[in-house]
Amino acid sequence: WKDIVHDHSSTWLATWIEKITGKRKYVWLHDSAVLRQSNDKEKYDKAKKLEKYIGKVQKQIIRIMLNSNNINQKKIATVCYLIFKLAMRVGDEKDPDEADTVGASTLRVEHIKFPEKDGKQFIEFNFLGKDSVPWQKTLEVNSQDTRGLYNNLKLFMNGKEHNSPIFDKITSSKVNMFLRNIDPKNVPGLTAKVFRTYIATKTVKEELSDPKIRVDKNSPEVEKIYVMKMANLKAAITCNHKKGIDPKNPASRKALEKFEEALRNKEESIKRIRSDIAAKKWKTEIQKKRLEDRLVKLEMQLKLQKETRDYNLGTSLRNYIDPRVMRAWLNYVQLDWRKIYTTTLQRKFKWVDDYSNSKLKEFYPIREETPLQEMKIVHNES
């Protein structure tokens, strides 16, 4: 024992420096601990505040990005724009002996290109993010703010070496300082990571309120799950939660082959069922119905498997999507939330149990039909 500490506001139970690596280690409280629960809730509340005042925050970032004469302010606002627009991480400074990964503020000249195609201009990002996951997105220059971003990037990159930082002198703490001061009254404690929570949750909300397949409480369960997973996938894509398919690694190569074979097998059995149905290989109507249900289910699963192949849905469900939004929707379609959240996640999100159905309506992702009379008195604020 080094010391015995009594601190009820602390999330760790023990900490020490590991001899071999020299790194600090912790024993943390469990996800279900009261303290962890309230921290988690706070995180999502913060993101909700950002959602409420995003218009103002966005305006301020863009205004400074476009108009500031102070080059450092301009740089900071440009970094914020990338975080807000593309859900980039902020990119803390790192030791040179750690893996060479970057975020918005640590981008280098080599990470951005400006391709043109059919007379259109694009900004192309290509770098390694957290855990060396490839981060590749391309943005079209097609609005006043993307034009501003384009001009700024060119300005900051002008005359610089391939490997020099674009936003030199800008650190993550400066970025966070800037964010904190945008609207401290309405969005207190705004930092870079809040944007990822906000964006992921918003993405899910939008997808659930307008899914490819319409679902309601009477829809079959597979369809409900499909819609939920697609929303989850969209969030995973915006957060860049890619699943490791590294073509250089023979192990993942093999995994890919296996995956493709599994797909083929599924396709086979779908065909089989289909021909069974066509051949009227059923004796009763109930049997026929069962066969058809099985077909629909298999088809959905296959589609899902194909579409989610390269993405890891777990991370966004665990860390980014406000569980209250998901639960409100699950209530709406009358799907038990235990079908979506595993036991571990149910434990983690135990704090949501405090919300009554009516309280959850506040997070309801379904746009309710607006009566015509009401629409007349709606004004456009901007």
Place this chain on the structure above:
DNA sequence: AATGAGACTTGGAAAAATTTTT
């Protein structure tokens, strides 16, 4: 303002558990 250690969140992958197929 800059630095750096400490505290807490997020990440993919490995391992384990469970379900499905043969």
Place this chain on the structure above:
DNA sequence: AAAAATTTTTCCAAGTCTCATT
């Protein structure tokens, strides 16, 4: 009932952000 496929849980490294110190 074994094997294979899939899902869930665990693991711990890699991030972000805060706070104290200079």
